[in-house]
Amino acid sequence: MSDLRELYQQVILDHNKNPRNFREMADATSRVEGYNPLCGDHYTIFLKTAGDKIDEVSFTGSGCAISKASASVMSSTVKGKSRDEAEQLFDTFHRLVTGDQSGLDAAELGRLAAFSGVSEFPARVKCATLAWHTLRNALEGKDDKVSTE
Amino acid sequence: MTNLATVTDDDVSRPAALGPRPYDVEKIRADFPILSREVRGKKLVYLDNAATTQKPRQVIDRLVRYYSEENSNVHRGVHYLSELATTEYENARGTVQRFINARSEKEVVFTRGTTEAINLVVQSWGRTNVGEGDEILISAIEHHSNIVPWQMLCAEKQATLRIIPVNDAGELLIDEYERMLNPRVKLVAVGHASNALGTINPLSRIIAAAHANGSLVLVDGAQGVPHIAVDVQALNCDFYAFSGHKVYGPTGVGVLYGREALLDAMPPWQGGGDMILSVSYEKTTYNALPYKFEAGTPNIEGVVGLAAALDYVGSIGLDAIAEYEHGLERYTTKRLLEIDGIRLIGTAREKAAVISFVLEGVHPHDIGTILDREGVAVRTGHHCAQPLMTRFNVPATGRASFGLYNTREEADALVAALHKVIEVFR
Numbered sequence: 044m045s046d047l048r049e050l051y052q053q054v055i056l057d058h059n060k061n062p063r064n065f066r067e068m069a070d071a072t073s074r075v076e077g078y079n080p081l082c083g084d085h086y087t088i089f090l091k092t093a094g095d096k097i098d099e100v101s102f103t104g105s106g107c108a109i110s111k112a113s114a115s116v117m118s119s120t121v122k123g124k125s126r127d128e129a130e131q132l133f134d135t136f137h138r139l140v141t142g143d144q145s146g147l148d149a150a151e152l153g154r155l156a157a158f159s160g161v162s163e164f165p166a167r168v169k170c171a172t173l174a175w176h177t178l179r180n181a182l183e184g185k186d187d188k189v190s191t192e
Numbered sequence: 193m194t195n196l197a198t199v200t201d202d203d204v205s206r207p208a209a210l211g212p213r214p215y216d217v218e219k220i221r222a223d224f225p226i227l228s229r230e231v232r233g234k235k236l237v238y239l240d241n242a243a244t245t246q247k248p249r250q251v252i253d254r255l256v257r258y259y260s261e262e263n264s265n266v267h268r269g270v271h272y273l274s275e276l277a278t279t280e281y282e283n284a285r286g287t288v289q290r291f292i293n294a295r296s297e298k299e300v301v302f303t304r305g306t307t308e309a310i311n312l313v314v315q316s317w318g319r320t321n322v323g324e325g326d327e328i329l330i331s332a333i334e335h336h337s338n339i340v341p342w343q344m345l346c347a348e349k350q351a352t353l354r355i356i357p358v359n360d361a362g363e364l365l366i367d368e369y370e371r372m373l374n375p376r377v378k379l380v381a382v383g384h385a386s387n388a389l390g391t392i393n394p395l396s397r398i399i400a401a402a403h404a405n406g407s408l409v410l411v412d413g414a415q416g417v418p419h420i421a422v423d424v425q426a427l428n429c430d431f432y433a434f435s436g437h438k439v440y441g442p443t444g445v446g447v448l449y450g451r452e453a454l455l456d457a458m459p460p461w462q463g464g465g466d467m468i469l470s471v472s473y474e475k476t477t478y479n480a481l482p483y484k485f486e487a488g489t490p491n492i493e494g495v496v497g498l499a500a501a502l503d504y505v506g507s508i509g510l511d512a513i514a515e516y517e518h519g520l521e522r523y524t525t526k527r528l529l530e531i532d533g534i535r536l537i538g539t540a541r542e543k544a545a546v547i548s549f550v551l552e553g554v555h556p557h558d559i560g561t562i563l564d565r566e567g568v569a570v571r572t573g574h575h576c577a578q579p580l581m582t583r584f585n586v587p588a589t590g591r592a593s594f595g596l597y598n599t600r601e602e603a604d605a606l607v608a609a610l611h612k613v614i615e616v617f618r
Binding site for chain 2: 046051056060085105107109111164166167
């Protein structure tokens with residue numbers, strides 16, 4: 044059970060049950076869909092940016108606990124950040140969930156650290172990164188659907 | 193034959209005088225080397241048989257023997273090994289013919305699997321016989337492999353793909369189906385049993401109605417052959433497709449059965465070696481059935497391995513297997529329904545041993561990960577049947593699918609692992 048508890052940490056279970064920023068955004072500056080055909084995870088990320096700054100992020104959709112919690116934590120983590128900072132956070136998060144954790148700073152990770160257990164479950168990395176890939180596309184102005192397959 | 197409906201939970205100790213000897217599942221399990229391995233430190237509980245089945249020693253040994261003693265190309269050389277390989281390959285065709293009770297070996301075409309068999313019919317029969325305004329009927333519980341090829345055909349020919357609806361139990365609305373039949377319907381393509389729900393379709397009624405309407409019927413038998421005795425003459429279907437790997441044989445091999453007269457009239461769909469009689473730059477004369485549809489060097493070891501698998505299944509007997517698996521399905525269903533918050537998707541009266549379920553508040557993908565840590569292998573996802581998931585308004589399900597070697601202890605292990613899921617999530 045220990046590695047399962049490591050994967051399904053309290054933060055993840057909490058964000059899965061009560062996802063933050065889980066709503067449509069009428070005045071979004073962009074909206075992009077993300078889809079994982081393997082398991083059917085399907086989200087829409089709404090983004091409001093002003094110049095370089097991310098003012099607001101919200102999302103709707105459904106999927107597994109890892110993907111939903113990741114979208115929820117992502118939405119609150121990148122709020123108020125610049126594009127470069129968001130990109131840097133994705134890079135950090137990606138290294139965390141793929142097991143390349145050398146030199147990662149706990150303070151920088153913050154709530155993202157709850158996803159450290161994912162690296163022990165390679166099949167679930169796509170679930171954890173789906174929302175982030177979708178965010179990146181939204182920031183880059185690509186409005187085509189993201190697929191992690 | 194025992195009436196399936198009378199099988200109870202406690203029919204293990206009947207006197208020998210009453211019928212065939214009891215189903216010896218432990219002896220069967222001993223034939224499958226992989227079943228004794230551990231995964232993640234736990235005893236493997238393999239409940240993903242609708243995706244692929246494990247292979248008995250008899251099949252594995254057959255593949256080794258083929259490559260150790262018989263390997264050569266077929267239908268080519270005059271040398272000893274080529275003749276041997278050809279004989280074994282063609283003997284396998286005879287094994288398949290008898291297994292499904294086809295009239296002739298000419299009606300047995302080897303393919304890469306069910307998907308390729310359906311695509312063969314679409315490309316060859318479909319592109320020749322389906323035109324603008326024609327209709328193809330499929331059911332609402334088909335696998336993508338019995339949806340997409342027809343969709344492609346209909347798009348090309350400006351024909352219409354129509355969907356036979358199902359009720360909330362996952363059973364075909366047969367009256368609705370009969371009303372959909374009209375002179376434009378050229379073919380009805382239905383699964384023998386649903387890979388996602390387990391529903392066994394009422395083929396005899398479907399086929400009789402289609403034929404009365406002048407329509408052909410293709411049966412996707414990928415989930416039929418492993419669980420139900422198939423007699424293509426009794427079924428009276430026009431095409432029947434199945435895969436080797438779902439019936440305890442190798443991957444990469446499958447069968448298309450087709451009525452001889454139909455196959456005879458159909459053009460080849462792939463050109464190459466083996467499917468010709470003579471070739472010049474001006475004109476090629478095609479080979480006779482079934483070789484016309486087997487271009488290129490076939491999957492010889494797959495074909496001989498498939499024959500070994502069918503011999504193995506035949507030695508146990510499909511009626512015995514069906515009866516045993518039915519008991520297992522009833523038992524597992526009963527145990528699963530004891531779990532708080534579980535909902536079964538697909539509750540047809542006629543069902544193969546496939547159980548799809550959702551657990552309130554837990555996504556199937558999370559269920560799959562936790563079960564895996566308990567050594568329990570199930571499929572989670574849309575089961576290559578996305579329109580079906582939409583019909584039942586679920587993004588995905590968990591699916592436990594049983595084979596001839598599964599036991600009630602394994603069903604208990606599934607239930608115990610699901611309690612672990614609840615423990616993590618609640």
